[in-house]
Amino acid sequence: NPVVVISNAQIAGPLLNSTLVAESKFHHRTGPRQGINELGISRKGLYLNEDTESWTRNRKFFANGISSVNAAKDCVTYARKAFKEMEKSWIEIESHSEGPANVDLIEWIFRWTTDIIFQVTTSENVNSIQTYKKTILGKINNNNEKLGINSSFKKLTRSLSLASTDDGSRMIIDTEIFIRNIKDFFPAVWTFLATPKWTRDYVPPVSAMARRFKDSLGMVNKELTKIVKEKREEIIIDRSRAKEVKMDFLTMMITSEKDKVTLGDDEVRENLLHAIAGGINTLGNTLCFIIYTLTKHPKVKNQLMHEISSVCKDKNDGNDSTNAYVLNYEDLAKLEYTEAVIKEALRILPTVPLNLRIAGEDCRIGEHQFKAGTQFILNQQGIHLNPKHWENPTEFDPSRFLPPNSAKHIQKHSLLHFGDGTRKCPGKLLAMTEMKCFLALFYL
Template identity: 30%
Template sequence: MAIQKIIESLTVKEYLFFIVLITVVYIFNFYYKYFTRTNPLPGPFPLPFIGNIHNVGLDVRKFYKECRQKYGDTCEVMLMGLRCIVLTRPDDIEKILSPASKGDAYIRRFPYTEGEAEIGHYGYGLLNNISYKHWKRNRQSFTHLLAPKFMDTVINSANNLYEELSEYWHTLGIQRNNNVNADNWALEIDFPAWLYGYSNDLISILITGERTYSMVSYYNKISNIKSKFFNALIEDEDTFVQSIIKHIDGVEFFMFINPFIRHYAPIIRDKSISILKNRDYLFGRLRMVIKKRREEIEKMSADTEMKTDMLTSLIIANKIRDTDSITDKPMNDEEIRGNLLEAFMGGTETGPNAFCYITYYLCKHPHIKQKVLSEIDSVFPKSSNKFSVTHDDLLKLKYCEAVIKETLRLMPVIGLNTRYVTEECKIAGYKWPAGTLFHLDVLSTNRDPELWPNPEVYDPDRFYNNDQSDKKFLPIFGGGLRICPGRKLAVVELLILMASVYKNFNLDLTNTHESLKISTNGVIPKVLEMNVRISPRI
């Protein structure tokens, strides 16, 4: 009460005086810490409140590339109010991401931030979980992604969705070519839009056992002949998918934008409120999905075969062992929600972007595309039977797998990784105290001439029957304890798409001279547009 009375008694001039005083003290303290920092490194000069956000702008990749060119292999930037040490040398990054880096010294991605808690990710899932004990427990929820039975579900679901996708393309091709012969049409399509639909449906089936009807939604928007599915169902699922995409952007926004700016800056404050409203909808929707599946499982008889999706796996696991505790305890709904959400976030955009990159590079390099077609034709001879891919078929697609690795070397779906060390360490020739945040510039590492001869040349032969290249450090899926748990799933999805699409269709860029249009204003670059001409491969 006394403080409130003092505040109420202040005049406007006194308010302004205190605001100016607080600002001056903050700026003085900010630059005192900056000029007295440990191991000062070159880097762009930071500003109070915003650090180097103004330098980053709307192109994260360009910013880090310019930092390396201007300041060298090791530099520093100020983001999220934190000093970040940027590493680009392969040996430095490998030391942090290597599987040999055991324990929890390199396991944390970020320190605790208010934005992480506000957006609802603190303590849940894997991505930014700062508790090693809870992270390890949640990690177990992803281990079933490597189980043979789950991989069978992946392959079967991918085959079924491809069959549906090819039917949509055939229908549109005939519509737009005035009902010509079924095998003699050509169609220009927005390739990323179709891939996002396909991938969203697939990842949703694998996570929840139910699809999102994203392909159907896009097909209905551009086709004169509508699908058999109900519009209300499609619209409801489309809202859910869009909320996931918005949430991904929102997480980055809350992680990188200063709390004061988020709460009080005009326009930015409105965006923060919109992101939080979307968060509430998304979390509520996931809770409903979990509740519905629990009720379905409770009504099943003991001999009923369970689905193999991630949600069912988490619910029927009565006890998940916490190896750092003397007790076992079941995973509650909020923990399940956190893991489901991260699985959606990890698969919604990365798969479609990766396949766009693959298609772009193959169209730009016809001789490499011909090698891909030759391998696919050798594994899948011409047949009148329904096309489908098996697990054994995937093992034979060695050159296709080399294409995936080379594509992701040049265009990693996540070009920047982070680690927040919890112990003193020696990196890049300096001793760093616990609490140092490192930014690992993977994109630069993958193009390092000391590691890769002619690094800017697209050459899948680097990985084709080349034991030495397979032993080289290639952090396209992260590394160490934090390596992506869905990496095998990602490769399987891409191999099935390559085999299915390139076996049955011709793909060419509508404009071979046009550069790939990518949004690079976030950690995950997104292909905005890539127009492709598609026709049946006879």
């Protein structure tokens, strides 16, 4: 079947206009693919699920558990606590370093988002920030030993255990291994989607990469299956004791009996995988791009910092031990310029530059007629940088998203940083909440 690339918002309109599955000719991302079957995600989860009934059921779980305002409010609390933990870790690392400590910000953001998304989806803190801190402290100690540096720190690091948190509680998963493997999720999906089986099996370096991806996802699935099973047992015990069960995303899926249909462990795990992979893998690059770009645009940076300092001033009443300043969910709505900066960054460098849709029946797109089965590729970055839709499209200008510019210049479907139509990203509210939180806490 032919493949058609679309880089114009108006032409893309018919693929994205409908938000109802029953009315959309372009609900599915792609047709049956052997590679997606091999990964086991063709009829489970959300991302490339070909089973419309299963996808619709799963989407409702995401809407109630990930897209809700309650999840976003919880996210602010988790984000604030995790950021404070991260700041304390930086200070501790620098105190044991010979000279100023380097901060690999994107790696810290991965740990920050990991702690947040696990708490939002499972109510469990996996303490990835603590684990990463201990990993770095261990490297510092090893380097000191090579240099012949003796200090009390050497004794300290020998007592550090990656199997427990600072307060001595058990680690749920080894987050360093988990993060390394979860980073392979989207590259694995695209590799298995785009390459023939014989290439994946026999043609280096693709074959080696495909084996690594399968191993990585296998280990991720093993860890998430363990979490699902433990949560099931926990719910049974809590109910037997008449204890209230916190209704997080994972609990919601396990306890649901809608239409007398219960989800098995595999389906629950796949939904959890898609939520966690999306929550961890998508924010780091965007936040680092924003921070880098702000160094190149000092006026924008100063305006953002002024807004943050005026909205998120010190409101600590002395009872909050998580931070010297308190960031509330209600504050985020006031960060209008901060949101404009995020949108402009996602316009220039979208997290997902390409998106897929397949024609479910014969259709007319633009001035052309296409048969059912035609594969469309939405070049979202091309649309974002199309001069027909954006004035000076390569310039970083957050003011284009502020009144009166926003109402005047933004055309329908010309901004697709979270997709559109039936496949619009269910994590939009959560992602925007996390990014606003990070920038507010980072620049305050």
